[in-house]
Amino acid sequence: MEKETKFRVESDLLGELQVPADAYYGVQTQRAVNNYRISTMKMCDYPDYVIAAAYVKLAAVETNRQLGEINDEICDAMAQACREIIDGKFHEDFVTDMVQGGAGTSVNMNANEVIANRACEILGHKKGEHKYCAPNDHANCGQSTNDAYPTTIRLALIRMNKTLVESLTKLVASFRAKGEEFKSVIKMGRTQLQDAVPMTAGQEFNAFANTLEGEIKNLNAAAALLHEINMGGTAIGTGLNAAPGFPEICAKKLTELTGMEFKAASDLVAATPDTGDYVSYSQAMKHLAVKLSKICNDLRLMASGPRCGLHEINLPPMAPGSSIMPGKVNPVIPEVTNQTCFKVMGNDTTIMMAAEAGQLQLNVMEPIIMQCLTEDITWMTNAMNTLREKCVDGITVNAEHTSKMVKHSIGIVTALNPYIGYKNSTKIAKEALETGGSVYDLVLAKGVLAKEQLDKILSPEHMLGSEERVK
Numbered sequence: 168m169e170k171e172t173k174f175r176v177e178s179d180l181l182g183e184l185q186v187p188a189d190a191y192y193g194v195q196t197q198r199a200v201n202n203y204r205i206s207t208m209k210m211c212d213y214p215d216y217v218i219a220a221a222y223v224k225l226a227a228v229e230t231n232r233q234l235g236e237i238n239d240e241i242c243d244a245m246a247q248a249c250r251e252i253i254d255g256k257f258h259e260d261f262v263t264d265m266v267q268g269g270a271g272t273s274v275n276m277n278a279n280e281v282i283a284n285r286a287c288e289i290l291g292h293k294k295g296e297h298k299y300c301a302p303n304d305h306a307n308c309g310q311s312t313n314d315a316y317p318t319t320i321r322l323a324l325i326r327m328n329k330t331l332v333e334s335l336t337k338l339v340a341s342f343r344a345k346g347e348e349f350k351s352v353i354k355m356g357r358t359q360l361q362d363a364v365p366m367t368a369g370q371e372f373n374a375f376a377n378t379l380e381g382e383i384k385n386l387n388a389a390a391a392l393l394h395e396i397n398m399g400g401t402a403i404g405t406g407l408n409a410a411p412g413f414p415e416i417c418a419k420k421l422t423e424l425t426g427m428e429f430k431a432a433s434d435l436v437a438a439t440p441d442t443g444d445y446v447s448y449s450q451a452m453k454h455l456a457v458k459l460s461k462i463c464n465d466l467r468l469m470a471s472g473p474r475c476g477l478h479e480i481n482l483p484p485m486a487p488g489s490s491i492m493p494g495k496v497n498p499v500i501p502e503v504t505n506q507t508c509f510k511v512m513g514n515d516t517t518i519m520m521a522a523e524a525g526q527l528q529l530n531v532m533e534p535i536i537m538q539c540l541t542e543d544i545t546w547m548t549n550a551m552n553t554l555r556e557k558c559v560d561g562i563t564v565n566a567e568h569t570s571k572m573v574k575h576s577i578g579i580v581t582a583l584n585p586y587i588g589y590k591n592s593t594k595i596a597k598e599a600l601e602t603g604g605s606v607y608d609l610v611l612a613k614g615v616l617a618k619e620q621l622d623k624i625l626s627p628e629h630m631l632g633s634e635e636r637v638k
Contacts, residue, residue, distance in 0.1 A: 178194060179195055188294075190260060191257055191280070191294065192280045195273065195277075196263060199273035199277065205264050206264055207264070208264070209262050209264060210261035210263050210274060211258045211259055216261075216319070217252060217261045219322035219326060220252075221252035222249070222322060224245070225246060225420075227309060227315070228306075230413055231410070234309075234410040234411075236308055243289075244300060245283070247285075248281070248283075251285065257285065263277045266535055271312050271316035275315050276302060276312075278306070279307045282302075283300045283302040283306045286299075309413050313439055314396075314400045314401055314439065315398065316533065318397065318421075320533065320536075321393040321444075322393075323541070324390065324540060327541065328544065331544050331547060332383055334547075334551040337552075338554065338555045342376035342559060344560075346373035347369065348369070349368035349371075349564050350370075351369070352570075353570050354367065356371075363578050364578055368564050378462070379462070382458060385451045385454055386452075388451070394429050394430065395432050395438070397431070397432050397438040397439050398414060399415075400439050403436065403439055404528065405435070439529060440527070442532075443522065449515045449518040452515065453512055457512070463501035464501075466482065466501045479572075480565065482500070483562070486499050501558060503553065504554045508547075515539075518535075521535050573625065579606050580595060582625065583595075583616070583621075587615050591615060
């Protein structure tokens with residue numbers, strides 16, 4: 168027998184509405200549930216988002232306590248509710264869709280209602296008995312959606328960035344380990360998909376590590392911009408209804424609570440509609456996505472074959488590659504990483520358009536900005552973990568094959584230039600092209616260099632030595 172759902176009735180500006188009796192959220196959240204079924208992703212799908220909202224509300228509670236705006240009894244109850252949320256409780260009550268109208272009001276009220284209703288319980292009353300603790304008068308005291316919501320976004324992104332950077336750091340380490348493992352493997356470098364000059368596979372994988380390592384600094388620099396907040400600005404940055412001193416005190420409280428340094432914006436009117444910091448962070452994400460996608464392109468090219476491609480490396484086989492071609496195994500992990508990167512690049516365009524679409528004293532498009540950025544961070548974190556665990560860590564190199572390719576390549580004449588001269592190099596290259604012969608064999612056949620000397624020039628040690636000399 169299906170369990171009967173019980174309801175309580177709450178009211179707002181638009182009238183009365185039924186809310187599930189056991190829900191900690193209230194009437195305005197219920198309207199959001201009814202109105203916004205867009206992304207199918209909710210606040211509770213991102214724990215850092217919910218925790219960030221609780222930290223922001225707790226900072227506001229303690230600010231209002233210090234300023235004498237709310238008595239200790241109610242502050243104590245709301246503070247306990249906030250700390251319970253931070254500890255992981257009641258997350259299932261944060262049910263607002265990630266994409267919504269109203270400039271984030273539904274998100275802010277979702278937090279206010281959960282905190283107020285839980286505070287009512289702590290005070291010995293029932294959910295909805297808001298004369299004891301109210302979502303607007305108490306949980307939202309000295310605030311507006313227009314300062315609490317962007318501050319929540321900023322803290323959530325800072326927290327999520329740490330997880331992203333951890334995954335990126337591990338991926339860098341994996342590429343670096345492969346660089347060390349393959350340091351003695353000679354291979355052909357290529358420019359414009361044409362044979363260029365010899366190098367080592369170790370140099371190639373170290374280059375992957377180094378190009379990604381630079382993105383750690385970029386992401387952290389972009390995240391650092393998010394530490395300036397507009398709490399206390401209330402509706403449009405003028406601070407209407409906030410007690411004197413609220414911005415600075417609240418920033419200090421949030422710093423103390425999170426262990427992260429926050430500061431009040433110097434111009435709250437300017438800060439309230441400004442979404443430029445989100446654009447900067449999105450650009451850092453796009454920067455990472457472009458680099459990572461290029462590396463995945465390289466991995467797929469290097470693993471192409473196994474008989475009719477480059478066949479320089481072997482990617483771990485993760486899935487049968489075809490419903491019709493027996494034995495085919497595709498580079499599925501780099502492929503899915505590529506697609507994730509494309510999504511991030513596309514989201515950056517959405518964020519740019521949303522940031523531009525703000526009007527006058529508020530940008531109402533912040534919800535789609537937040538949705539895109541949480542998606543970016545979540546997808547990229549998952550993609551980098553997958554790439555590391557299911558691909559990079561298991562890559563092997565076909566050293567014998569890459570050595571043969573070097574010896575058969577026309578491109579090695581460039582490495583020989585300093586030893587046999589440009590004219591001799593040109594003649595040997597031309598003959599190799601015309602006859603299909605190997606430069607390596609022709610150099611030996613013509614007695615231009617002794618085998619020992621030739622092998623020394625083409626050794627991995629010499630390739631690495633060349634790099635060090637240039638440095």
